[in-house]
Amino acid sequence: MSEYIEHDKNGVSVGVVEKKFFTFAKPPDEICLESGAKLGPVTLAYETYGTLNEDKNNAILICHALSGDSHVAGYYAPSDPKPGWWDIMVGPGKGIDTDRYFVVCSNILGSCKGSTGPCSINPKTNRPYGLDFPVITIGDMVKAQKRLIDHLGIKKILSIIGGSIGGMQALEWSVRYPEAVASTVALATATRHSALAIAFNEVARQAIMADPSWKGGNYYGGPGPDTGLTVARMIGHITYLSEEAMREKFGRRLQGREKFSFRFDADFQVESYLRHQGSKFVERFDANSFLYVTKAADYYDLPGQHGSGSLVHAFAKARAKFLVVSFTSDWLYPTRHSRTMVQALKKCGRDVSFCEIEAKWGHDAFLLPNDRLAGLLRGFLARVFFDESNGKNAF
Amino acid sequence: MRFDLETIASFIEPGATVLDLGCGDGDLLYFLKKEKKIEGIGIEKDEAKVARCIERGIPVIHGDINKEILDYPANAFDYVILSRTLQQVYDPAGLIHSMLRVGKKGIVSFPNFGHWRVRWQLLYTGHTPVTRQLPYEWHDTPNIRVITLKDFRKFSRDTGFRILKISGLVMEKENAGGRVVRFFPNLRAAYGIFLIGKKLPYESPDS
Numbered sequence: 001m002s003e004y005i006e007h008d009k010n011g012v013s014v015g016v017v018e019k020k021f022f023t024f025a026k027p028p029d030e031i032c033l034e035s036g037a038k039l040g041p042v043t044l045a046y047e048t049y050g051t052l053n054e055d056k057n058n059a060i061l062i063c064h065a066l067s068g069d070s071h072v073a074g075y076y077a078p079s080d081p082k083p084g085w086w087d088i089m090v091g092p093g094k095g096i097d098t099d100r101y102f103v104v105c106s107n108i109l110g111s112c113k114g115s116t117g118p119c120s121i122n123p124k125t126n127r128p129y130g131l132d133f134p135v136i137t138i139g140d141m142v143k144a145q146k147r148l149i150d151h152l153g154i155k156k157i158l159s160i161i162g163g164s165i166g167g168m169q170a171l172e173w174s175v176r177y178p179e180a181v182a183s184t185v186a187l188a189t190a191t192r193h194s195a196l197a198i199a200f201n202e203v204a205r206q207a208i209m210a211d212p213s214w215k216g217g218n219y220y221g222g223p224g225p226d227t228g229l230t231v232a233r234m235i236g237h238i239t240y241l242s243e244e245a246m247r248e249k250f251g252r253r254l255q256g257r258e259k260f261s262f263r264f265d266a267d268f269q270v271e272s273y274l275r276h277q278g279s280k281f282v283e284r285f286d287a288n289s290f291l292y293v294t295k296a297a298d299y300y301d302l303p304g305q306h307g308s309g310s311l312v313h314a315f316a317k318a319r320a321k322f323l324v325v326s327f328t329s330d331w332l333y334p335t336r337h338s339r340t341m342v343q344a345l346k347k348c349g350r351d352v353s354f355c356e357i358e359a360k361w362g363h364d365a366f367l368l369p370n371d372r373l374a375g376l377l378r379g380f381l382a383r384v385f386f387d388e389s390n391g392k393n394a395f
Numbered sequence: 396m397r398f399d400l401e402t403i404a405s406f407i408e409p410g411a412t413v414l415d416l417g418c419g420d421g422d423l424l425y426f427l428k429k430e431k432k433i434e435g436i437g438i439e440k441d442e443a444k445v446a447r448c449i450e451r452g453i454p455v456i457h458g459d460i461n462k463e464i465l466d467y468p469a470n471a472f473d474y475v476i477l478s479r480t481l482q483q484v485y486d487p488a489g490l491i492h493s494m495l496r497v498g499k500k501g502i503v504s505f506p507n508f509g510h511w512r513v514r515w516q517l518l519y520t521g522h523t524p525v526t527r528q529l530p531y532e533w534h535d536t537p538n539i540r541v542i543t544l545k546d547f548r549k550f551s552r553d554t555g556f557r558i559l560k561i562s563g564l565v566m567e568k569e570n571a572g573g574r575v576v577r578f579f580p581n582l583r584a585a586y587g588i589f590l591i592g593k594k595l596p597y598e599s600p601d602s
Contacts, residue, residue: 339458352454
């Protein structure tokens, strides 16, 4: 989703930031995964912005989606062509204000942006894990994040904020560690994937696994399944947009030509766009990580795992205040999913706010500049912070 | 603060839990939170108003009051408020039933169609009355019904809920100060505010 990364129009930024690493669960103290497998050592790449206050009650954890990383905002070097993936929302005076809050984001377990994943070296073989990497779940990702938060000395997080798969992690936090979460912001997400979402993920995974260069996941050191990963990303991009967005953005316009080529070139702009996004993705993402993270999202089932099938029972464990946001044209995580969540939260007496934002850009709307969303986050966070500090730290 | 909202606030004791149906920008909840330390939440259908509520720290659900109220457990709130909205509700009996299920008490306010100015306009001009409280022409009004204070009393007897308190209000200017009228409220009050309760002997409408 990084094609949306934009520079702040007012030039406001957290400035130069640094990627840090935290390693834990060294053998024999490996972490126990939901599948029963053990994993260790585990490294999480993370970044922090702003300052943790004396009471340590102004920490915000941002959970990224499928292809994101710990680099939410700012630049690694002033010469970087692009800032972090949510620079429009995170920074001084922005929706998530780094002058007020201490913001943390870590790369998820199983990813390939500095945290332990299938492309990391397996200490037992001194070679990349490949498919020897155990299948992980959203719960496992959250468990690892909890270790990082403990390491940073934070007992209670002011807010866990995430969109899409990041939203799943935010919801998981609220029921897994209820005492450690003051509030949860779930953007364009669901408590479990629909058959439609699983179907698209499966087609994308099949595209990777059908690529002869995938070699059962053992492609490290040689050419990888670039074609498969490209197709997987192209499928993803279709689901992130809406019919209206596609009509407006591309229509049937041709790319760099007046007439059809009568060959299988990218005649249409939409073809050219998808090919471009796909091939750009190959440069920055590992195909095996794509398999693991999408599988974790498909397995995710909050009511199944925490409420014996009942979402009300699952949310009854939570103590956080909730802000749920959906977008009108998002058909991958439609408003219906958010309403189901809100309904269950109301039934078990949780403090919940919900807003469906009118937006034509489909699922990706949550990553685009959006004053409405920035306002919602600013107001909601200020209220939670006011409540958490018993009114004495009102802004 | 609008006088009608101030009057509603006077019905509510400090620290109560409140659900405001059709809460708009959250003016009443904001006032109640600040002055009475209530815990409140609103339901509102307009996205911009929902956003305004959240921006100022008021919890709110974006949606239709008739549907959204159904999810709350019985007696989840001390008060459920329906302010200046009854005249737009499709099924008033159903909604009031829901209000008194999820709330221990309800507060309902609406513009009084029995006001002398309304009666006089219809009698004297022959046109559908247009007043400060009901400022629309017949063809552009969002209101699907008109109600008098007397109507609402009869409605309470017919549908089976109790009226615990009535305030008939005269508003000096719309959205400003006002006073409570004691005599002939159905003729003199521009607004009626009713505190309502469940039917006696005490039983949940569901049981």
